[in-house]
Amino acid sequence: MTLIAEQAAQNGVSTAAADASKERLRLWLKLLKATRLVEADLRERMRSQFITTLPRFDVMAALRRAPEGLRMSELSSALKVSNGNVTGIVDRLVSEELIVRTPVHNDRRAMIVRLTAKGCEEFDALAAAHESWVDGLFGGVGRDEARELGRALDRIAAEAAAHMEATREGRVNQDD
Amino acid sequence: MTLIAEQAAQNGVSTAAADASKERLRLWLKLLKATRLVEADLRERMRSQFITTLPRFDVMAALRRAPEGLRMSELSSALKVSNGNVTGIVDRLVSEELIVRTPVHNDRRAMIVRLTAKGCEEFDALAAAHESWVDGLFGGVGRDEARELGRALDRIAAEAAAHMEATREGRVNQDD
DNA sequence: CCGAGATATTTCAAGCTTAAAATTTTTACG
DNA sequence: CGTAAAAATTTTAAGCTTGAAATATCTCGG
Numbered sequence: 001m002t003l004i005a006e007q008a009a010q011n012g013v014s015t016a017a018a019d020a021s022k023e024r025l026r027l028w029l030k031l032l033k034a035t036r037l038v039e040a041d042l043r044e045r046m047r048s049q050f051i052t053t054l055p056r057f058d059v060m061a062a063l064r065r066a067p068e069g070l071r072m073s074e075l076s077s078a079l080k081v082s083n084g085n086v087t088g089i090v091d092r093l094v095s096e097e098l099i100v101r102t103p104v105h106n107d108r109r110a111m112i113v114r115l116t117a118k119g120c121e122e123f124d125a126l127a128a129a130h131e132s133w134v135d136g137l138f139g140g141v142g143r144d145e146a147r148e149l150g151r152a153l154d155r156i157a158a159e160a161a162a163h164m165e166a167t168r169e170g171r172v173n174q175d176d
Numbered sequence: 177m178t179l180i181a182e183q184a185a186q187n188g189v190s191t192a193a194a195d196a197s198k199e200r201l202r203l204w205l206k207l208l209k210a211t212r213l214v215e216a217d218l219r220e221r222m223r224s225q226f227i228t229t230l231p232r233f234d235v236m237a238a239l240r241r242a243p244e245g246l247r248m249s250e251l252s253s254a255l256k257v258s259n260g261n262v263t264g265i266v267d268r269l270v271s272e273e274l275i276v277r278t279p280v281h282n283d284r285r286a287m288i289v290r291l292t293a294k295g296c297e298e299f300d301a302l303a304a305a306h307e308s309w310v311d312g313l314f315g316g317v318g319r320d321e322a323r324e325l326g327r328a329l330d331r332i333a334a335e336a337a338a339h340m341e342a343t344r345e346g347r348v349n350q351d352d
Numbered sequence: 353c354c355g356a357g358a359t360a361t362t363t364c365a366a367g368c369t370t371a372a373a374a375t376t377t378t379t380a381c382g
Numbered sequence: 383c384g385t386a387a388a389a390a391t392t393t394t395a396a397g398c399t400t401g402a403a404a405t406a407t408c409t410c411g412g
Contacts, residue, residue, distance in 0.1 A: 024314035025307050027322045028214065034329040035211040036256070037336035038204065043400090044340065055368060073390060080212070085369055087392055092367085109377045109390040131201050137339065138200035140331040145324070146203045152325050153210040155316040160213035163313065164220065219370090231398060249360060261399055263362055268397085285360040285407045 031156075038137055045133055050126055057130065059089050060115065060123040063099060069114030071104070098122060207332075214313055221309055226302055233306065235265050236291065236299040239275060245290030247280070274298060 039054065046052050062078045063070060070078065076086040090113055093099045098119035104110040115123065141149065215230065222228050238254045239246060246254065252262040266289055269275045274295035280286040291299065317325065 020319070021307055021311045023319070023322060024317070025310050027314060027317065027326055028310045030326050030329045030333070031207070031211055032215075034333040034336070035207055037333050037340070039208075040256075041336045041340050044343065047400090053367075071390080072392090080216075081368090082370055083391065084371085084393075088368075104390095107378070107390080109375095111391075131197055134201050134204045135197045137335050138203060138332060140335055141200070141203065141328050143196070143199070145328055146199060148321070149325055149328050150203055150206050152317050152321055153206045156314060157206070157210040157213050159313050159316055160210070160217045164213070164217050167220065223371090229397075247360080248362090257398090258400055259361065260363075260401085264398075280360095283360080283408070285405095287361075 038134075041137065042130065042133060045129070046126070049129065050122075052126065055085075055089050056093060057123075057126060059086070059093065060098065060119060061127065063113060063115045064120065064123050064127070066114075069102070069112040071110050071112055073110075075113060093119070214310075217313065218306065218309060221305070222302070225305065226298075228302065231261075231265050232269060233299075233302060235262070235269065236274065236295060237303065239289060239291045240296065240299050240303070242290075245278070245288040247286050247288055249286075251289060269295070 043054050046054060046057060058079055059075065062075055066074075072083065072086055072090070075090075076083045079086065090099065090101065094101055097116055099113055099115050101111045101113055104112055138146075219230055222230060222233060234255055235251065238251055248259065248262055248266070251266075252259045255262065266275065266277065270277055273292055275289055275291050277287045277289055280288055314322075
């Protein structure tokens with residue numbers, strides 16, 4: 001916000017820039033609210049109907065698409081979560097025999113993680129239920145509307161990813 | 177998914193219903209991805225520039241709008257998080273003298289939580305930065321587009337809230 | 353007044369999440 | 383070959399989150 005706009009806002013006078021900024025803030029709050037509500041609903045259904053959690057589901061979904069398995073580092077970058085996080089979730093899934101860790105031949109540092117037959121079965125049941133839950137929750141969104149929404153979300157995601165990338169690479173910016 | 181649609185899907189034959197379902201699932205994944213990226217970016221900026229976190233910001237924002245303060249239960253229902261969660265966050269904010277807990281006269285069970293002067297100051301600086309960060313991230317979304325996006329998000333949020341409410345009240349449904 | 357049930361909050365156990373430090377192994381250069 | 387830097391993973395400390403159990407207090411009918 002510019003100095004002039006800020007002073008205007010402090011005086012209760014609105015400017016086009018300040019209005020647009022408030023509107024974007026409201027949009028972000030709506031986005032956050034909708035996402036949290038959907039997540040809470042899905043979490044509750046996973047918990048009560050399948051005795052599992054969304055993070056476990058995410059890990060299993062990534063592995064389902066990789067029949068040969070994934071390295072721990074591939075898994076954490078696919079899910080965009082920290083390495084240590086994946087370690088914990090994988091530990092628990094291994095202890096329930098839903099996935100297996102196998103060492104990599106050429107590289108004794110690395111581990112490959114793969115779904116077991118039991119893990120595949122459980123995931124497929126979970127995934128079918130999950131799709132139907134989402135279908136119900138998003139039923140009120142029309143096809144054209146969904147496409148437009150998707151494009152806007154892609155732009156927002158790209159902007160956030162670009163900013164984080166730039167920050168991580170040490171770029172310095174006056175308003176960071 | 178109906179039995180026929182499921183068989184069709186298993187045969188690799190697509191149906192209108194199955195297509196729509198997959199499209200809604202993709203929309204949900206995009207929504208989740210965009211929200212998580214924005215949250216990660218905001219979290220990182222809060223952490224590195226203000227040494228604080230989003231949950232703390234949320235608590236302070238709720239209190240900023242309530243000069244008389246809020247009860248712990250009002251706070252947790254405003255933020256839609258569990259009671260125990262708020263207890264922990266408030267404990268930490270109190271230890272930094274950003275908020276204060278005061279007993280309620282008529283009711284020795286209850287506590288009122290309020291921002292201190294220091295808390296107000298810190299929040300206002302934080303909130304200004306937060307608004308400008310969001311403004312930057314959402315700059316690519318046009319005004320009309322934002323309005324339409326907002327309406328769709330409201331519908332999705334309402335659907336999720338309604339389902340959770342119905343579940344909590346013990347309604348039984350075949351596909352829950 | 354008293355006790356049962358309701359209400360407000362905290363505590364607890366378990367799991368998720370991150371950033372940073374530690375560990376182990378590999379790679380590549382001198 | 384030897385070793386320093388890089389890479390893969392795990393560990394750790396701190397905080398967030400939930401649901402459920404525990405505490406403390408209040409309300410209200412008898």
